Amino acid sequence: MDVTTPGGEPVVLTRTRTTRTTSTGTAPARPGREGWSVGVDVGGTKVLAALLTADGAVAGTHRIPTVPGPDGLVAAVRTCVRTLAANHGLPLDALSGVGVGVPGVVDPATGSVEHAVNVGVERPFGLADAVGAALGGGVPVRVENDLNAAVLGAAHTVDAVPTPRDLAFLALGTGVAAGLLLDGTLRRGARRAAGEVGHLTLVPDGLPCGCGQRGCVEQYASGRALQAAWPSPDDRPAPLVLFADAAAGDVRAVAVRDRFAWAVAGAVRILVLTCDVDHVVLGGGVSGVGEPLLEAVRAELERETSGSSFLASLRLAERVHLAPRDVPVGAVGAALVGRGEVV
Template sequence: MSHLLAGLDIGGSKVLAVAVDITGPDGRARVVESVRLSTGLGPEGVVDTAARALRALAAQLSGDAEARPDDWFSGVGIGIPGLVDAENGKITHAVNLGVGPGGLALADRLGRRLNLPVVVENDVNAAALGAAAHLRLGRVDMAYLSIGTGIAAGIVLDGELRRGPHSAAGEIGHIPVDPTGPLCGCGQRGCLESVASGSAIAARWTSREGSDLPPGQDLFAAAEAGDPTATSLRDEVAGYLAAATRLLALTVDVDLVVLGGGVAEVGEPLRHAVANALEAQATGSEFLRGLDLSARLSVVPRDQPVAAIGAALLARTPPGSSIPEPETVLQPDLTA
């Protein structure tokens, strides 16, 4: 059987499938091939898209359009939005995928179709595992703060995902932070997701004429160029994200908070803005200054598809087990 693992990051519009090699001398997951496809909606569309992506991945690896995925991969991991029963490989309430409360037994259906073992995990949790593996954190406690269409966190404690008994650990996007803020899709007002997510930024900032950047990236570019409106909105968003970071650090006392998701494509300017907000918020608090939260902040490298990589690693480490641990890790590798 092949030593390669397959990882799929399934979103509402696109699917990214990667082939991952974990046999290198440094033990780090290495992407050797990738495929992007549009996502088919509904239970049938999701299964069909996943199967097509895996067949396309095998075809690219082999140069043979008829290549079988089970000849190339020892297992498949899938990161997907919605409520995920990781133990049974089922998803429900993935609204953007057209999967409702009736659910989809994705692991069983895809596994039987392709004759491969399949594991399924929430996409943010998969990204948390991928980020932890890429940064070579070993047993370091980490929270991955995903800032995309919504906001959520994946929490890795002592090398293991913390899902919670109701699979709701890390759903901080629905914690209200502004009682006078906009109405959130969850029915509450002023949730983190409604004031600091990618969709919240897009609702308040339109990319400048001639710019091909998404609203979040364009906002930071305009602020860097000195636009006072952009600077004000950037600092407001950074303040809310600092509150989210503080919330994660104070509830589970993680060593590291990693910023990820679509908005994190901004890169270091986002980390700097959130770190500055954390330092400003600590000005009047000796307690917060002592925690030095800004020093615990990192951002996912732009070229790392951590959700797909984390999903692939889950195919080697089934639900309930730990992330692969490097043989020797003295410090988190924040320069990777």
């Protein structure tokens, strides 16, 4: 489970800067490393970290399993940061900052986290301070909600998104929720609940949801919903199996795929008609399906649009994009947070 990318040629993020930076592995710290930061994306099962160069290239990544609870979280972040820094010959205090994206309610001013149920942190916990202490106090640590970090990462890595960046990052994972960057500014929400579109009603009196309601978007548009509707017969992810079976002409698979695309399209419509975000980037585990997912969602949006000149004028299908598959968007966004690019 402990995978570290070699310190070879970094993946250059197409949007952020134009220059390339090369990395030479475990050489000692030297000039040219100013402005590098580490981003750590904490999920329910894994912690994924990225070392970002000043010009926005991913110099390396590190991945370890999640150990729930405050102590496990701090230890995981520390391990990731130390490993990435050591692999690239960087003393910790040479980093411009460390950013952590956490699936919970975050106060970015204090770095405190609460209601992060999936990672075992329920009561308010001063994550930024604890990580800062664990790293020896020499590097600034900033914390952000994971989807807010992800939308920043998507804004910097999706070619279709121009400046000022105006987009939603729609995570199709275990659950469904969005991060919002409106006219270049993070919309966290008055009570840090913006983007909770997964718990809006899609089907009145529909499937029961863990939130206590029925028929929530999440019950139809999430990876978990897809897995329940089309379980994988082997170790391939269920979304890949479903889309492959549908492409092969399995009529039932086509119906399940189209129903899934209908639900995702519903979430896209909610985001556009409410916030009028210029772009919606599909992310989360299901986005690993790639182009076939994008095509199915766009086809559904086009179908709905064909009967409504109002919807047609909104050009919904054009606004939808895929998160890049070769860039860890959440970790990159956390690294941007870490170096102080909070907006």
